[in-house]
Amino acid sequence: MGVIKMSARTLLAMAAAVGAGLAYGTTSPAPAGARPVPAALTQAAAAIAKELATHCPLAPAGDTESYNRCRQHLYGDSALRAQLPAYLIWGRQSKVPNATLRQTNLTQFSPEVWTSMYAPLFMFNGKHTVEWVPEEKSFLVRLQAAFRNRLAPGQFPYPFWHEEAKWAMYENANGLMLWINPDTLKVKAAQFTDRAPNPLLHAVAPVNHGKHDNATWLWTDARGVTQPAVSLFDGIYRADNPHLKAMDRQYRDLALQMRESQCTSCHVPNNPDKMSRLVLLSTPVHAAGEIDRLIRSVKEDRMPMDEYRTSYALPDEAKKALLQSAEEFKATVEAAKAWEHRHQAVKPTAPAPVGRVPGMNVSSNQPQQVAK
Known part of the structure; x- marks a missing residue:
């Protein structure tokens, strides 16, 4: 067989094409016995x-407009949302070496909650890989990413800094x-990590929000506005949605009923009972x-x-009151969604300004962020 001659330019072009494939989307070679990637x-x-690189590209970590554009796109008919099931589990990668998903405490979310409040907190460059992980009997899509750590406190679903280690991993996330x-x-589960094989996508300027009391998940800012704003459908539902006030009132009633029935002592971000699959009910959007x-x-x-993690029936009157509050809240949420659907041709209003964490010593409506 004769030798095929190629010019230096052709060889360079082929090498560049291979390099681009490795950088932006690869399927890892399947070892013997592994499942090939469909x-x-x-x-x-x-x-x-x-989609993520286009609508949630790398930007300054405090760029609110970039965050809002990402959030509104992912919440809609996005490619990411199309791959989500009825619910998924989410959280950080365990620090325990080789810990499986089953061995990792994670939080369960509906697609609309995760795409509106969690996924948009990250920025992407489009580089990714796909591989089969036999220990999980699952495929894994790795996306290079960075975290928007310099947003105002009201743009996070709750104060992530209630736990120092969690906030540090968020800030230094690279995947x-x-x-x-x-x-x-x-997608059955999603995790963020600071141990992806790629370097940080941009330099991280850490933010110190101060010590959190591990109890305040909703607060009122200096302007009298409840925060976090993102947990109140801000930027997702239009400001003229006629059901917003009713949802706010009914959630407060539901929260009161849950508190009286001891339902809120477990379903909060600090996970006091260390549930392996936490369900959050601490804000209107989560609920x-x-x-x-x-x-x-x-x-x-x-x-x-109870304290031994054994479920028990509520007294009849308490159960009736809780279910009535929950059903009323559900009906109004569904009415609000239906109204949004009918008016989807109209662009949502810009999110309201977000407020500060209670106890922070600031003189303006904007939160103070102190670099460590």
């Missing part, structure tokens, strides 16, 4: 990576991991995403739980 997953991963169910090709589960669990006497 073409549909390769295509979906590439679409998600491109997002999407765990894919091999049967459905849907709206889990309202069906809440109603079902109360009806079936699977919550609340």
Whole structure:
């Protein structure tokens, strides 16, 4: 067979093409016994990576406009949301070496909660890989990412800095991991990590928000506005949505009923009972995403739980009051969604200014962020 001659320019072009493929989207070679990556997953991963790089690109970590654009896109008919199941679990990668998802405490979210409050906190460059992980019996899409650590406190779903180690991992995150169910090709779990194989995508200027009391998940800022604003449907529902006031009132009533029924002592971000699969009910958006589960669990006497993690039935009157509040809140949330759907041709109003964490010594409406 004759030798095929190629010019130096051709060889360089081929090398560049291979390098680009390795940088922006690769499928790791499958070792013996591993499952090959389906073409549909390769295509979906590439679409998600491109979408994230386009609508959630790298920007200054405190760029609110960039964050809002990312948030509004992901919450809509995005490629990412199309790959999400009825619920997914989310959290940081465990610091324990080789810890599996089953061994890691994670939080359960509905797609609308995760795409509106958590995923938009990250920025992407489009580079990703897809591989099979036999220990998890799942495919893994790794996305290079960076975290928006310099946003105002009201733009986080709750004060992530209530735990120093959690906030540090968020600030230094360099990757997002999407765990894919091999049967459905849907995302079953998502994690952020500061141990991705790629370097940080930009220099991190740490922010010190001060010590958190591990109890205040909603607060009122100096202007009398409840924060975090993102947990009140801000920027997702239009300001003229006629159901907003009713949702706020009904959530407050629901929160009171849950507190009296001992339902809020567990379902809060600091996870006092160390549940392996936490469900948050501490803000209106979180509660709206889990309202069906809440109603079902109360009806079936699977919550609340006692100090030994044993569920028990509420007294009849308390159960009736809690279910009534939950059903009313659910009905109004559904009405608000229906109104938004009918008016979807109209662009949502810009999110309201976000406020400060209580106790911070600031003289303006903007939160003070102190570099460490």
